[in-house]
Amino acid sequence: MIREITILPGYDKNGAAESFSSITLKAGETTSIVGPTGSGKTAFITDIELLAQKDTTTRRQVLINGDIPKDPYRYNPSIRPIAMITQNTKCFADLSTEEFLEVHARARKIKNSKAVITETIDLANTFTGEKITNISKVTVLSGGQTRALLIADALLIGAAPIILLDEIENAGIFKQEIINIIQKTSKMVLFVTHDPVIALLTKKRIIMENGAVKKVIFQNETETQAAENLLELDKRVGILREKLRAGYELTDDSFRVKFA
């Protein structure tokens, strides 16, 4: 049972020690990692994913429930309690979606995987506008389809208590649906993001700079309110996006956007 993970400081890109003493993330908590490109956001979640023991470039150390994780956890990703969705939108495995999920379910020691495979494809299809079928080869899925599938896979087959999401806003998938589902779970979720909506919706924000954690900010009340407003705005932008994608011209007055 994973109650919390602790990240102990490493070094920034110039070799200077990070200034925090430790960062603890708890089950059911959402956190965003923000900062400019190259500031070390992906490296931060990769440390968590690999359960770093001062043996990654950042030299950070990650503890589970306050202890050093046991070796098998570290070296076997299929028993690691972590699912990470990278920015990667390409699969190289020459397998159909069904075969891919079947092997992954086997890696995760799921017996009678038929039902969960169907569920995973169905869930992925709620995240993306382009339908994924069980016979679609994973190598030819679009970027959005791949990510939708991998997120659904992380939730249902990986079923990990810790989920790491690297810039899900980039993939042309329905962000809203994913946030809804993830917020309902008791999982520990980390978002690497440039999206203010996602950043404001999380309980904690970790600010990165030059490869190091600069500070940790807790969501305040104004931000909770701002997030609600932004979410509304984001929905409208979303509708607009889908209309444009579908080839509509905007004639409706409600879409007359005022920027002043």
Add this chain to the structure above:
Amino acid sequence: MKLVVIAGPPSAGKTALTKQIVKNFKDKMKIAYLKIDVVKAYEDQELAKDYNILTKKIYSGDLCPDHAGVMVLGDVLEWAEKNKVDLLIIESAGLCLRCSPYVNQGLGIVVLSSISGIHAPEKMGAMVSLSDIAIVTKIDLVSQAEREVLIQKIKDVHPQIILMETNALQGTSLTYLYSLIENSQDIDRNNLFLKGNPPLGTCTICIGKKDIGWKNHFGVIKKLDGQITEYLYRGE
């Protein structure tokens, strides 16, 4: 002396992994390195220059590289022992996948790239199934789910294999490998054997005859629809 044999297809990350191992052990042990390749290899010069270790290379030329490796292994062991080496690293060319260069002592490591394709573990045969450790590289290029799928495929071929993943350029998560190397037994040169059976490799093609067709060759040659008993071919 400890022995590490590293195999894997070209561009899988064998040399990147070797560099991490050398970097980790160079202050604790005297290291020697042999690179076996067919046409061109620079790794020996690079390692000698960057880490100041003993290196050697051999070009197999017309001979199959694994065959060449078997033949020179004895000389290399002698050379390394004479130089009082603590850790000998042998990097194979890793080409035809018929053989594996591993021996019954020390550690046999197969290096596989995350993007080498899902059927690679099966196609690589003995190079995977006779190894002790598999190191999956370039893990930053694919999703976690796909890495797990590839690892499952490796385990299907070799259920007892010790698996590790790394970004070999950065050398992430290799502490376990280092401890396995550190705790591996010193080899006994008089009881060293190949784990797998190599082919004889003494046919007319192996020695560099360029003619095409049956009438120009003899030796151990397989016909397209030939029976096993027809292997020993004596020319037409």
